[in-house]
Amino acid sequence: MTAELHTxxxxxxxxxxxxxxxxxxKRHLRGCDACRQEVQELRETAARLGTAVTGTPPxxxxxxxxxxxxxxxxWPPLVAAVRRAEPSKKPSVRIALWSAAAAAVGALxxxxxxTTTEPGADPAQQQLASVNSVLTAPDAATxxxxxxxxxxxxxxxxxGKVVVLAGELPPLAPGRVYQxxxxxxxxxxxxxLLTPDGPHRTRPILADLPGRIDRVGITAEPxxxxxxxxTPAVAMIDLA
Amino acid sequence: xxxxxxxxxxxxxGTGAEPAGASLMQRVAAGDEKAFADLYDVVAGPxxxxxxxxxxxxxxxxxxxxxxxxxxxRTAARFKPGKGSTLxxxxxxxxxxxxxxxxxxxxxxxxxxxxxxxxxxxxxxxxAESTIANLExxxxxxxxxxxxxxxxxxxxxxxxxxxxYPEVAEVLDTAPGTVKTRIRDGLIRLRDCLGVGQ
Numbered sequence: 001m002t003a004e005l006h007t008x009x010x011x012x013x014x015x016x017x018x019x020x021x022x023x024x025x026k027r028h029l030r031g032c033d034a035c036r037q038e039v040q041e042l043r044e045t046a047a048r049l050g051t052a053v054t055g056t057p058p059x060x061x062x063x064x065x066x067x068x069x070x071x072x073x074x075w076p077p078l079v080a081a082v083r084r085a086e087p088s089k090k091p092s093v094r095i096a097l098w099s100a101a102a103a104a105v106g107a108l109x110x111x112x113x114x115t116t117t118e119p120g121a122d123p124a125q126q127q128l129a130s131v132n133s134v135l136t137a138p139d140a141a142t143x144x145x146x147x148x149x150x151x152x153x154x155x156x157x158x159x160g161k162v163v164v165l166a167g168e169l170p171p172l173a174p175g176r177v178y179q180x181x182x183x184x185x186x187x188x189x190x191x192x193l194l195t196p197d198g199p200h201r202t203r204p205i206l207a208d209l210p211g212r213i214d215r216v217g218i219t220a221e222p223x224x225x226x227x228x229x230x231t232p233a234v235a236m237i238d239l240a
Numbered sequence: 241x242x243x244x245x246x247x248x249x250x251x252x253x254g255t256g257a258e259p260a261g262a263s264l265m266q267r268v269a270a271g272d273e274k275a276f277a278d279l280y281d282v283v284a285g286p287x288x289x290x291x292x293x294x295x296x297x298x299x300x301x302x303x304x305x306x307x308x309x310x311x312x313x314r315t316a317a318r319f320k321p322g323k324g325s326t327l328x329x330x331x332x333x334x335x336x337x338x339x340x341x342x343x344x345x346x347x348x349x350x351x352x353x354x355x356x357x358x359x360x361x362x363x364x365x366x367x368a369e370s371t372i373a374n375l376e377x378x379x380x381x382x383x384x385x386x387x388x389x390x391x392x393x394x395x396x397x398x399x400x401x402x403x404x405y406p407e408v409a410e411v412l413d414t415a416p417g418t419v420k421t422r423i424r425d426g427l428i429r430l431r432d433c434l435g436v437g438q
Contacts, residue, residue: 064306
C-alpha cells in the first residue's frame with residue numbers, strides 16, 4: 001500500500017472521492033486488508049454522524065415501501081467458493097453475478113418496456129410510481145380501517161385519485177374475488193378487484209375518485225367482479 | 241429457520257439498535273417481509289435523516305429513502321454481519337444513494353449553467369452551524385467539537401453536504417491533498433472519541 005493512496009480511506013468512507021479516483025481506490029482496496037478494515041471503521045464512525053440527524057420519515061412512506069418490497073425479488077448472497085475459484089477473472093465475479101441476477105430478473109419481465117434501472121421492474125412497479133405520487137401528494141389523506149385483515153385508504157383530491165392497500169383478508173370461497181367499492185354522494189363505484197399477490201397479499205388498487213367519497217367497502221364477488229355489490233361488505237372503512 | 245444464529249457483541253458497533261438489527265437482518269435476508277417491516281421501524285428514521293440532510297429537497301429525499309430501503313431488502317443476503325453493524329451498512333447505502341442523487345442533479349445544473357457552478361451552494365458557515373446546532377446527539381456534537389476547525393469543516397461538508405474532497409477544498413480554499421488527509425484524521429479522531437469498534 002502506498003501512503004498516498006491510504007489517506008483516501010476517510011474520503012472514501014464518506015463517498016467524497018471523485019468517480020475515477022474512487023474506481024482506482026476500489027481496486028487498491030481488494031488487495032489491502034488494512035485499508036478495508038479502516039474504511040469499515042470509518043464508515044461505522046460516519047454512521048454515527050448519520051444517526052445524529054435521525055428524523056421522522058414522511059407518513060405513507062412505510063406503507064408504500066412495504067408494498068414495493070413485496071414486489072421486489074431479493075438477490076442471492078455472493079458465494080465465497082465462487083469468488084475464490086476465479087480470483088483473477090477480468091470482469092469481477094461480483095459484477096458477473098450481479099449481471100446474472102439482473103439477467104434472470106430481466107428474463108422474468110421479458111416483453112416489458114422498463115423505464116427504471118430497477119432490475120425488479122414489472123407492471124406493478126410502474127403502477128407503484130402512480131401509487132407513490134398519490135401517497136406523497138401534499139393533500140394525501142390516510143385512513144386505516146379496522147377490518148378483518150388490514151386496509152388502508154389514501155385519497156388525494158388534488159390528483160383525483162384513491163389508493164387502497166389491503167392484506168391479510170379472510171380466505172375467499174372458490175370462484176370469488178374481493179372487489180373494492182367507493183361510496184359517496186354520486187353512488188357506489190367499483191375501484192377494481194383485489195388481485196392476489198402471494199398468500200396474504202394483494203396488489204394496491206389505484207382508482208379515479210368519483211367526486212367526494214365517504215366510505216370504502218370490500219365485498220366478495222363472483223370472479224370477474226360485479227357492476228354493483230352483490231354481497232354484504234366484509235369490510236367497510238369510514239373516511240369521515 | 242434462522243433461530244440460533246448467534247449475534248456476537250462485537251458486531252454491536254456502539255449502536256443500541258444493533259442486537260435486534262442483526263438478527264432481523266438474518267430474517268430479512270431469508271425473505272421475511274414482517275421482519276423487514278420491523279427493520280424499517282429501526283432504520284427508516286436514520287436513513288431519512290441522512291438522505292434529507294444531504295439532498296435537502298423533500299421530494300427527492302422521499303424517493304431516495306424509498307430506493308435505499310428497497311435496496312436493503314434486495315441485497316440483505318449480501319450483508320456480512322462480521323464486517324460491521326447493520327445500521328452502518330444501511331447508512332452507507334443511504335449516504336451513497338443520496339450523494340449520487342445530488343451529484344447527478346448538480347451535473348445537470350452545471351450543464352445548464354456552467355458559469356454558475358458553485359453559486360447555488362450555501363456559504364459554509366451557515367451550513368455547518370445549522371447542521372451542528374441541530375445535532376440530536378450530544379455525544380457526536382461534543383466529539384465534533386474536539387476536532388480542529390479544518391478537520392470538522394472537511395468532515396461536515398463531505399458527509400452532510402455530500403461534497404467530494406476537491407469540492408470541499410474549493411469551498412475552504414485549501415489544497416485538495418490537505419482536505420483529503422483532514423477528512424481521514426477527523427474521522428479517526430471521531431472514531432476514537434465515540435469509541436467505535438471497541
